[in-house]
Amino acid sequence: xxxxxxxxxxxxxxxxxxxxxxxxxxxxxxxxxxxxxxxxxxxxxxxxxxxxxxxxxxxxxxxxxxxxxxxxxxxxxxxxxxxxxxxxxxxxxxxxxxxxxxxxxxxxxxxxxxxxxxxxxxxxxxxxxxxxxxxxxxxxxxxxxxxxxxxxxxxxxxxxxxxxxxxxxxxxxxxxxxxxxxxxxxxxxxxxxxxxxxxxxxxxxxxxxxxxxxxxxxxxxxxxxxxxxxxxxxxxxxxxxx
Amino acid sequence: xxxxxxxxxxxxxxxxxxxxxxxxxxxxxxxxxxxxxxxxxxxxxxxxxxxxxxxxxxxxxxxxxxxxxxxxxxxxxxxxxxxxxxxxxxxxxxxxxxxxxxxxxxxxxxxxxxxxxxxxxxxxxxxxxxxxxxxxxxxxxxxxxxxxxxxxxxxxxxxxxxxxxxxxxxxxxxxxxxxxxxxxxxxxxxxxxxxxxxxxxxxxxxxxxxxxxxxxxxxxxxxxxxxxxxxxxxxxxxxxxx
Numbered sequence: 001x002x003x004x005x006x007x008x009x010x011x012x013x014x015x016x017x018x019x020x021x022x023x024x025x026x027x028x029x030x031x032x033x034x035x036x037x038x039x040x041x042x043x044x045x046x047x048x049x050x051x052x053x054x055x056x057x058x059x060x061x062x063x064x065x066x067x068x069x070x071x072x073x074x075x076x077x078x079x080x081x082x083x084x085x086x087x088x089x090x091x092x093x094x095x096x097x098x099x100x101x102x103x104x105x106x107x108x109x110x111x112x113x114x115x116x117x118x119x120x121x122x123x124x125x126x127x128x129x130x131x132x133x134x135x136x137x138x139x140x141x142x143x144x145x146x147x148x149x150x151x152x153x154x155x156x157x158x159x160x161x162x163x164x165x166x167x168x169x170x171x172x173x174x175x176x177x178x179x180x181x182x183x184x185x186x187x188x189x190x191x192x193x194x195x196x197x198x199x200x201x202x203x204x205x206x207x208x209x210x211x212x213x214x215x216x217x218x219x220x221x222x223x224x225x226x227x228x229x230x231x232x233x234x235x236x237x238x239x240x241x242x
Numbered sequence: 243x244x245x246x247x248x249x250x251x252x253x254x255x256x257x258x259x260x261x262x263x264x265x266x267x268x269x270x271x272x273x274x275x276x277x278x279x280x281x282x283x284x285x286x287x288x289x290x291x292x293x294x295x296x297x298x299x300x301x302x303x304x305x306x307x308x309x310x311x312x313x314x315x316x317x318x319x320x321x322x323x324x325x326x327x328x329x330x331x332x333x334x335x336x337x338x339x340x341x342x343x344x345x346x347x348x349x350x351x352x353x354x355x356x357x358x359x360x361x362x363x364x365x366x367x368x369x370x371x372x373x374x375x376x377x378x379x380x381x382x383x384x385x386x387x388x389x390x391x392x393x394x395x396x397x398x399x400x401x402x403x404x405x406x407x408x409x410x411x412x413x414x415x416x417x418x419x420x421x422x423x424x425x426x427x428x429x430x431x432x433x434x435x436x437x438x439x440x441x442x443x444x445x446x447x448x449x450x451x452x453x454x455x456x457x458x459x460x461x462x463x464x465x466x467x468x469x470x471x472x473x474x475x476x477x478x479x480x481x482x483x484x
Binding site for chain 2: 073096099100101139140141181183184219220221222224225226229234235236237241
């Protein structure tokens, strides 16, 4: 936790109050914060700054703001459409995408996604939110990503994808495509949409449908990567660090 | 498992014999392979090809080679020096490095590495080998990476690092450095050495020692990434996919 990320309700004038168990335990056991020490704080979808601990009890951490003036880092200009991975891989991929600055994520059903994955408790909105918070706290960002679920491939591609593609360049990562992943671009480059298939890949029908919607097939080299590795590899190849 | 990777002893003329429990279970339960079907095989530190299943029992999978002529993909020309991460992160980082084509890895002690990590069962050579095999099987590669342990920072930097740096460009990834990660290079570019710190980073003394040994500090942007995410992000930013 490199940032104490809090909902706006935690803020009361110059005071910040933390009451949730996970953060309290982390402040006590990992940061070992004592009154008088300060740490980096952020308000959800707002600014970042520093706050000094006034008191810490098992129920409450009471902070006084030193300043709250720093903007969150810029987002990656990308919408990631990810075939729903198996639950543990989903959790890590969500955290990684949040940490890397992705703000728009669609989890998509495809032929090779096991139907049971859609029943996973990891898809509970509170669980998804939890992974987003962990990613933002890791990377020091406050802007909460939005996660959409698209449980039917065809309606998504036919009804939702066209409007998502408006003003965006579309890419679909798939082993064996002719074009290599394009070189890193600046964060103010035109926005992208990137589709990433499941373990085993998109089937031919799905690749055809995505290409018909304007997505360009790209490959990441001859090595086949696990989905969670491919997500990080693609995002860090597509954008320059700032 | 996108490749059935076997030690050279498994090969007997045109026959390949698999007897280990993990692979037998995978062939039966995941691949659901039946006699007559073929899959991609590789010989450790050797060639890759296809083999056809002749018979599958709980003790033995018997394959007949169709061909064994394909070279392993080229390695990444890099030696990664990684501050020993906590055990679960180590496991995933080893697998990811193996999958991405890293062939030389040093696990290093630094001030912010918890000493207990050196007692982890994950450092058992057989465990390390297991993670390497999983990474190679995932990525379809046969060349086994070499993992070195450097349990003392100063002797490593003073006695081993200079010879590792001969003919290599050295980089150390550290948040807050002035220089950004260089653009992706081709796989036939001069070899690199890349040092990656622990959670919490290298301490100043360590950064000074690494820089004195010729490593150049680079950053990956203002976001702070978990070690396992940073490893993948750095490797995929440093090299072009082929």
